[in-house]
Amino acid sequence: MLKIKDIHVSYGQAPALHGVSLEAPEGQIVTILGANGAGKSTTIRAAAGLIPVMAGGIEFAGKEITGLSTEAIVRLGICAVPEGRQLFGEMTVLENLRLGAYTRGEGRDFRRQLDMALSYFPALEERLSITSHLLSGGEQQMLAIGRALMARPRLLMLDEPSLGLAPLLAQDMFSRIKDLSEGEGITVLLAEQAANLAVGIAGYGYVLEGGKVALGDTAENLLDNEGVRSAYLGL
């Protein structure tokens, strides 16, 4: 579904990615692990068209998407939820969800999509008319993912969805991500520092180090890998 082929990205003079290649097969959850600054967020931002790719290419559903605008990429069915959630803080929960469906219809489709998103995050239902910056951290994360669902994505890219959540809440968030990936057949690319949670729901994982892929393997093998266990899983 998503194929990232040897991409290079820099912020000004500072190189951030030198030759990252990874794949997310249709319907699967793939996680990107790595320390702070390893290039996890940058990989997602590049795939979302938020920063330019200097070399290499990105392919989605057999189509070259390198260099497309974020708007065009969203229309193709890729939605990113970046670190920090990026909600419209002064708008209501419902307005945020409506904006999530900006590239889709407003009519009956919207209603169906709203019901689908709320079925995974029912806590949002009674909060629809609340200004979103008043939500708790967990609810804000639900809204961020719910808003991305409104665009009817085929690929969902999540950056640190556990950030700032209490351990139990984080665990709950990951099981919902798994549910919606299975329920809607959505491919998920998941960048996480809370590696044990991420590997727990993923089928495949990549370890980034200093802007390069250091390792790519199935989740089971990663869990068995001594180096990964000590460096990222804290086991």
Add this chain to the structure above:
Amino acid sequence: MDLFLQQLISGIASGSLFAILALGMVLIYRSTRTFNFAQGQMAMFSTFVAWSALSTAMGFWPAFFLTLLSALAMGALVEWLIVRRVEGTTELNSLIVALGLFLVFDGLALYIWGPLPRGFGPFSVFSGGATCAGDVCIGRLNLGILAASGIIVALLYLLFQRTKFGLAMRATAQNRLASRLVGIPVGRMLSTGWALGTAVGAIAGILAAQSLGLDINTMFSVLLFALAAAVLGGLDSPAGAVAGGLVIGVVKNMAGTYAPSSIGGIDLTVAFLVIVLVLMVRPTGIFGRTSQRRV
């Protein structure tokens, strides 16, 4: 009492004019965070366009809508050609761009239409007897200004609160990155902000020139009070621009009426004193968003 009521109504009418021009500034500020003090000169330019259209013996309404269209195009073009080049750099750059726009429109108008004042209206829609209730009267032009500001506010409210496009415009004003993430064409929203702001400014120009006459300095005094209104109301709040405009109009008129006539220019002084006082209490203006930064 009648004098008070009369001055209140006149104040509200001139305040509405400030409000319209301020509203245009706020629309532009919300889109690209440009403090557009070229707003007055752009409005003056549009009013000259209207004058040229009218001098071809076109009726008022066709000329009016033609001017609106040209102002929409002009605003979008300015954003697309010029403002976008300094986007995301420093605030100083965008101030210098505004200054440049001021000079460009000033110079262009002088080049095309010359320095002489031109007669402009009042047009038949805005002329005729005053409407009176007892001893308190309001002239047709002032009535027109009130109506125009009411219509503009209502239309903008419908656009921003009732349409998907308006929702996307508000989203863009609030969070650029999030807007891109949900697939809003951000650039187009910014151009639209400039287009709408310029068109609203053109309406202010057409209304103002009917009592002030038309030359390249027509909008100076209006701009001064509109700037004050926008700052007073909060630069990113359309409702604030309207409230600010009305407050300034009324205070200015009252000061001019009740202060001893020996003090010249007292209306200006008092109006700006009020602004200083309000901004001391609320630095972001009456309706302005408190400048909190969330992580």
